[in-house]
Amino acid sequence: MEKSPTYQKGREIRRELIGEAAVKRIDETVYNDPIMRKFGDYASEAVFGMLWGRPGLDKKTRALVCVVSDTAIHAWPELKIHLRMARNMGWTEEELTEALLHMGGYVGLPTVREALLVARDLFAEMRGEG
Known part of the structure; x- marks a missing residue:
């Protein structure tokens, strides 16, 4: 089945955000069966291609939004992925730590x-x- 241009765009954005090695590792350990591959394809198109590809916010800001939302809803595996994206988009460890500490007054x-x-x-x- 041929993939749409939005899917292809999403795969490129995902690779940029997570890094080639992490994409390969996730593809081999999470999206390595038909059920999860369907989920990965959907996420590539709908989330990365359509949401992350929208104008209006840069990828660095979008990554921080994900870190905050993951923390607020206790989505720990996703937080790990989005913290990697945030670091890859230019947020420092210190800035991300401070953002998380700031949330203490709001989410506990x-x-x-x-x-x-x-x-x-x-x-x-x-x-x-490295």
Whole structure:
């Protein structure tokens, strides 16, 4: 089945945000069966191609929005992915840590604590990648 131009655009944006190595790792470990491949195709087209490809906000800002929303709804696996995107789009570890700490007054310290644990581990992982 041929993929749409929006799908192709979404794959390019996803690669830019996450990085080639992470895309390959996710494709091999998450989207490696027919059910999850359908989800990945949908996300590539609808989320990355249509949402991330919209004008009005740059990718750096969109990445921070995802970090904040993931934290607010306790979406820890997604937070790890979106923190990687935020780092790849130019946010520093210090800026992301401060954004998460700022949320403590709005979503609560237990939530922020968990988000900071995710951030700590992801930042260490990324430093180890070079």
